[in-house]
Amino acid sequence: MTVWFVIAVPLVVMLFALGMERVENRLRHVSVRGEDVEEFLEQAHPDEVRALYGHGIGRALELFRLRRFGGKAAKVKARRTRG
Structure with a gap:
């Protein structure tokens, strides 16, 4: 069970960071x-x-x-x- 947790948490954090980078790029182009x-x-x-x-x-x-x-x-x- 701990092995799944050790594998899943870094993957979730990495996916979240990639998603936030895409949002930031969109906002950068829209900003005034x-x-x-x-x-x-x-x-x-x-x-x-x-x-x-x-x-x-x-x-x-x-x-x-x-x-x-x-x-x-x-x-x-x-x-x-x-x-």
Whole structure:
């Protein structure tokens, strides 16, 4: 019985560590930089703040970037997604 315990515990710990590494890699790509948030808070429009409240920082930053870098086509897309 002890032999199974000695074999199983390291395997379970190793599988858990591998799983957590995959989760960490996914979160690393989804995370938002502090500079982006600071710039957003300084220059956000009311509709972007509403998006922050309703949908989270990801959607709010998407609208913010569309407004700053997108041009006319981005404005049409932003209107389409709001309504």
